[in-house]
Amino acid sequence: MNKEFLNKRYKKEKRFILIGRVAVSLTIIFLVILLGSILLRGISGFYTTNIFLTTNLSQEIIDPENKKNVEEIYKSSWRKIARNSIYDVLSAFNKSKNIDKISRKDKRDFLKLFSRSSEFYIRDFTLENLDSIGKEVKISIPSSSLVDQFLKGKINIAVNEDDRPINDKQISWINFMVENKMIERKFNINFFYKGDSRNAEEAGILGAIVGSFFVILVAIIVAFPVGVMSAIYLEEFAPKNKITNIIEVNINNLAAVPSIVFGLLGLAIFLNFFGLPRSSPLAGGLVLALMTLPTIIISSRVAIKSVPPSIREAAMGIGASKMQSVFHHVIPLAVPGILTGTIIGMARALGETAPLLMMGMVAFIVDVPQSITDPSTVLPAQIFLWSDQPERGFEEKTAAATIILLVFLLTMNALAVFLRYKYERKW
């Protein structure tokens, strides 16, 4: 053989391998950049800043007659107690710096360092520790998102005072509190236990997680049986004629329809015609079920088709009916493929926002939904909503919520892989 010709062939192969490696490395680099930037931004969202506030739980204000009546205590003027203890900190600061006068503006600016719901933390602490009424206690309450962001170094203080959300005085107050060991950095439990909020330090993701869970639950209950049954019927029982051909083509078309179109369909049918509650996981789940149906049908059909015909013949050959051969032999072999398709379809549904926009699920909802008919939002919608907030504190929340969503998606995909390996049978 001509040696030059042979060399040419080898070179071609080498070039192809090189191009392939470059392509794969590019993909990996992009993935690393994407995940890395989200992680870097999001990790700090799982931590929050608390301030130890020395609070005088004044007997006169809370429970003047010492009745220990919980309902009355609940209604006391907690704002006054919170403000008093907060201003005490300011006075202490002024004392250390030999400043006598406290201006109203200073008071207002100082209040901005504390969470707007400080008073509720003091109230809840007191209700749990009724003995502490009349005493002076140290309570850890969340700082405002401003302090949190400043201490995390997310606010650029090199710029002109007027151009940043925090002024020089506030910075000196924060430094004073840090020096006096009043600042505590801790794991942000609120993030996992609360619904959405207008205050970044209070905003949590539980509402969105529960909403997503309900939506996926509804979607899977509707889409899985319907999709798998359709696939089995179309693949094994349906007569091969024009009508089934048209149905097949249209199922494939449906899989390619933009998801927002399903939202419009859901709006018209589920909300306007059937009158299902707006913003509810029930309506949203039904829309996502419609959206994932074609995915489930197509992947289930592929799984059923890939079962070797010899298995069918073997079953038919010993007198199994069509139904028996399908359900005893074909389906068990197709299960891993069916499950993989379903999980991947559901993972797609979990990350979907556009159709839910039409169902009113992209909305500011504070309460954690208790049932599939309560108004709720979903994880990707929550991310979208937070990314739109001007306040600095929401930026890391957005990234943190994205991490949570990615964790769910990766878990679902890992489950799909696991099921595939576990139930894959050789023949």
Next chain:
Amino acid sequence: MSDIKPKISVSNLNVFYGSKQAIFDINMSINSKEVTAFIGPSGCGKSTLLRCFNRMNDLIDICKINGSIKLDDLEVYSKKIDIVRLRTRVGMVFQKPNPFPKSIYDNVAYGPKIHGLCKDVSELDGIVEKSLQSAGLWEEVKDRLHEPGTGISGGQQQRLCIARAIATNPEVILMDEPCSALDPIATAKVEELIDSLKKNFTIIIVTHNMQQAARVSQKTAFFHLGALIEFGNTDKVFTSPEKEKTSDYITGRFG
């Protein structure tokens, strides 16, 4: 020969795949408790005919059949026939061993189970053991009945498929080139098995292997281009064929 009632009688059978005719006007009768071999070059319609006997061709949409096949007095292609009943009477073994991806036990037990042939587990155990013994596999697998049927060797798998076929106690067993995927030793075992099974079953075997047909069968049918060229006692077909085509094929001049 006319005093013996044939097990299967075929008359004026034509089979079409779409517009293409695969089998032309075949008449033949197959005797009970004998081995009948179908030989002929590829595409001559012998497998198609075999699959008509238990209506496996029904799985192919474009397959059209006219003529008549009688199993005893039952018209196989009558509209009233229960295909499931028919297939319990006419079992089948395929070209490639195709055990279910289940345990050896379940492979054999599946038929009796779905047909309700056993009242309890001990009876089922009995059927499984008997079938495996008839298939000459019992000694080899009795200690691993609950291991997957796909984990044994190819020859064992094919004998497992035979055991599966005889577990429902059929009258006829159709074998579609049962040894074409097996090595010579496994083939010899299956041939021995066929010889011993003919006591209880009517066996029809399709084969490409002339020696095999000569070894195992009592009757041989030679097909060419969808037509039955010659059908008679195996000795006669192989030693002094009546038709020129048969002798050409047997001596290897074509095919």
